[in-house]
Amino acid sequence: MLIATLVLLFCTVQLIRSVLRPLSETMAIADRIAQGDLTTEIQAHDRDETGRLLRSLADMRDSLRGMILAIQEENAMLRTIARELGQASKSLVERTGQQSDSATSMASATEQMITNISQIAEHARDAQSISGQSERLATDGGNVILNVVDGMKGIDEAVNRSSETITALGQSSEDIYSIIQVINSIAEQT
Template sequence: PLRQTLHAAERVASGDLTLSLQVQRRDELGQLQASMQRMTQGLRELISGIGDGVTQIASAAEELSAVTEQTSAGVNNQKVETDQVATAMNQMTTTVHEVARNAEQASEAALMADQQAREGDRVVGEAVAQIERLAGEVVNSSEAMNQLKAESDKIGSVLDVIKSVAQQTNLLALNAAIEA
């Protein structure tokens, strides 16, 4: 279970968030595995939220581009109408109104794009903060796993001593039996 948990932590640290730990233990290692599972899920949700924000920004940029193209077309129409001012005064007036409407739409779209860009910046800032917090939790988890490994090594050493004493006791019992 410890190796499995270490492997999972290494995969998350390398950017693989598809891993799903099966938590079956109720001890400290099980709690660590459950925390890692929650952390991985949180990262998945965070990255999904960032993706949604980027999609919104891209959509706003496309809308701004379309409005800009409309405005450009209106300006070209206005130039043509100005060249034909003697024969097309009514057309020029209509075109000027259309250009004004398109410019207003462009201004509104620019304001909306600016707001969405600020929102995207805020989302990215929150994402960075959460990633930094999660990175801290990964470091804490790694330290806890290292401490757990050190404690396991100590227990292994104690078991080796007990095994050695048991072997010596068996030899002494055998010697006593032979002498008897």
């Protein structure tokens, strides 16, 4: 029985070594992977549970490598996109500044145009006022001319009457002269 116990003890120690050593190595590999070391070489030659566990760890390591690589590529792409967005934003800010300057210039030009239109309207009102004054002056001048014409007609009539009166006086003077001649002739005869 002692031999059987020794054999059993020897088999138990061998069994523990054959299970615990690979399990201990597997745990060490899992710890390195957990700490971020994805360069760890994993060799799984056995077909037992420990071998399957090592193959699963190798698959997990490869998947993690693939995910990290994809994340790095996405990160690089995101940096590129962020840089391009920054440049586009800067360009947009510059264009917005230019458009703001253009809008300011346009507002200034519009304001100047409004001022010019106001001045033109003021000049038009002045011209209308002057035109109204000119019309009144022309009307007044026309009335003065009509009055002058009426006055000249009156003068013409007065001159005509004076002329008739002078003609009548001239006729009367001739009649008086004739009478004086008759009187002188009578006086010479007496």
